[in-house]
Amino acid sequence: MSLELRGVSFTHRGADPAAGRLLDGVDLSVGSGEVTGLSAPSGAGKSTLLRLAALMVPADSGTVLINGRGFASGATVPRAVRQSVGMVFQSPRAAADPRLRLDALVCAPLDFRDGALRPRPRHHAERLAELTELAQLDAALLHRYPHEVSDGQLQRAMVARALALDPDVLICDEPTAQLDAETTAAILGVLADCAAAGAAVLIASHDRAALSRVADTMVDLSQINHASSA
Template sequence: MSLELRGISFNHPSAGPDSGRLFDGLSLSVAPGEIVGLGAPSGAGKSTLLRIAALMTPADAGSVIIQGQEYGPGSPVGRHIRRSMGVVLQSPRAAADPRLRLGALICAPLSFRDGSLRPRPQRYERELAELAEWVQLDPALLWRYPHQVSDGQLQRAMLARALALEPDVLICDEPTAQLDPGTTSSIMGLLADRAASGAAVLIASHDGAALATVAHTMLELTQINQPNPG
């Protein structure tokens, strides 16, 4: 699948009228099989942009186009498209439900796809073992709650969750921020494998060197977010 952002304008509602727009007519595209790396100074808006791309935050103007289907402000987003997208947010602590063990967190997308109203890790033992291996997570950690693991372990669990449905669009915000260089390189390799299977992959990171090892295209947010003339 392809992912495109076209003419995106946005400001945070609570940011006040004088603070200027965060994005003004910003466009970028990610082709199937492509990894686009997004660099940005802190506060430039990369997390906000990724949430817009992931259809979690509606833009003020412009559209997100996924495999030719256009989503503007207020467009309904169907379950089918959500299931084809994997999203890793910057803060795993904020994203993870603290009441669920890691195994339940990771298998939740599989359970929901199969019609269950709550995660059932016991039904997905084989998938969980494979996902844990992909992200180099000790299987013993699948029984722990988020507060019982490190930030890096939790971030890898959230990545496993994002990969569970083998998404065609993968959006990752600082997926390796908490990791050592060796694990960072393995995780980047995993994202490259996903792209090699045809997924469009958008990764934002302050670690430009690690990103450059896998990205086909590197973009700097401050350069692509030039305000529209007039």
């Protein structure tokens, strides 16, 4: 269970080539049981790096290794590999389908893995209870739609969703930006527990203080990014 980036570079499509690359030759490695905190000023390319690491966007060059298996840019990624990567986005509003209730959002990865076409929360009552407890989400909120809960509550649901398949690699982009201090600590604790269970966890956040409490390693993106404009 590990995540590794080797020489990953990225330029925004349509960006002025003179402005240079956003990311250039980034190397990063997160081993099993490790929590790595990633920090950088806004605009440095944190979110982009995480999307590259989660194999959501292809890099210009370089390789992303999940559990030691390498994927060069543009390689097809088997479904099983994707299912072993959990992801939490910065904005839960954008990451949650507004037409699905929270219970459906949380259990969707389980059903999609099993080949169902729509989430079936009723099939997963037990796992849902586990996950909501893990992410400290009030179970009474499970029957609400995203527009009926606050950003913080929704983010907890999105964390629960990311944990649904017991991911080997967990990639979190500002997972606690919308949360109060108590919940921030709790969520980071949940992520640390995942690492303790063997997962490789990569968290980007501005909240250095909170991050340093759980991270084994702190990485500054500007130190590992060779892009001239950074």
